[in-house]
Amino acid sequence: MAKEEYAIGLDLGGTKILAGLVDRTGRLIARKQLPTHAEEGEKAVIERVLSATHDVLSASGIHPEKVRGVGIASAGVINSDSGEVIFASNLGWRNVPIGTLIGQRFGLPVHLFNDANAAAIAEWLWGAGVGTRNMIYVTVSTGVGAGIVSDGRLVLGRDGSAGEFGHISIDWNGPQCRCGNRGCLENYASGTAIENAVSRKLASMKEPVTDRILVEKGELTAKVISEAALAGDPRFTEIVKQAGFYLGIGAANLIYLFNPEVLVFGGGVMNASALLLPEIEKSMRDRCIPGLANEVRVVTSQIGVEAGVMGAAGGFFENLYCKN
Ligand SMILES: [Zn+2]
Structure with a gap:
């Protein structure tokens, strides 16, 4: 196992976008929070998601090559394979290919989770479900x-x-x-x-x-x-x-x-x-x-408001999917 392993987690909420760079031990190395302002429309929100991702990467000082991927936690109906938010009422989104957009911008693998699944991963890896x-x-x-x-x-x-x-x-x-x-x-x-x-x-x-x-x-x-x-x-x-x-x-x-x-x-x-x-x-x-x-x-639960970010990132550290 590589000594240094990192992943980025993104939590897309109705009021705020939270991005964090997390290491394998569950340390949040850098975080960036921006207001969602969903009323400004899809394009503006996507721009803020990309900018928050960029900001945690640069604030952390970690070389992108050491980052395994970007995990996204979103409410609503998602398709994790296509990386699409199919429907999220809190964001006002329908069929938004946020995974593809982030992947193209940062050249990293992207995985989309529903928010409860992301929080579950965080609790399982580092919180109340350890062991x-x-x-x-x-x-x-x-x-x-x-x-x-x-x-x-x-x-x-x-x-x-x-x-x-x-x-x-x-x-x-x-x-x-x-x-x-x-x-x-x-x-x-x-x-x-x-x-x-x-x-x-x-x-x-x-x-x-x-x-x-x-x-x-x-x-x-x-x-x-x-x-x-x-x-x-x-x-x-x-x-x-x-x-x-x-x-x-x-x-x-x-x-x-x-x-x-x-x-x-x-x-x-x-x-x-x-x-x-x-x-x-x-x-x-x-x-x-x-x-x-x-x-x-x-x-x-033991992990607080950052559970979505932590778990979405944590998905890159464990082989925890039924499908694979
Ligand atoms: Zn119902």
Whole structure:
């Protein structure tokens, strides 16, 4: 193994583009963050992605020959083979060949991941999944997603879209989801679901106008709600715990399917992990054959907001794909 190995990770988010140069041990050598400004259109965003990539390379002082490739973590539907973002609502992108564009500009191999898969790689290589061969990373933020490491391989599926955990149905008769299915987990357990549940509750309780203003302005976010719930505000604790209950139902399904050693929960909503994690565990264990669930550890993520960048880069350090 080469002594020095590096890769670049890019996290394409709706609010920010984050680029980082990472070494094999998971050290972030250089990072560059730019605002996405998706409203300025595809071309402008692509230009910023290229410029952030260029900047981390030059800031790191690492010769491009020592860089194994560029990994890209993107939300939405991607095709990792063609390097295309097929559809990403947070970027307003349809069929953008970002992988090809970066490859042409920098002359490096490029691999595209969905963001949950990238974060899963980071947790597996350097975070809460170290030392395991069967780990599932679940992200709970605006939506719900998962990255599955099974028998030491990242499960990508046909085109890199495996792990759409948020769209497994936990109620066949539940509300219609934007995906076409009914009763999808993310309609009960995501940040968006928590915000909606709080809005409904406050409306029914005729709460003081200050809270209603927050809701109307869209400022009663899952983050604000989680903080209030953690502080013991009874209007919010039950709703947050309810989300944990639903996540536990989904987690039980994952255990039956994949027999994992550890379930790692990350994403912004898990800031309330003190409330959520016990609920997740209880609801999961209530639904599993004890022999399957007893040994499963349920933990919070260890890699922070840079998980997307770290994991997208980390994909170049391990042979972790099912396909190859
Ligand atoms: Zn759905």
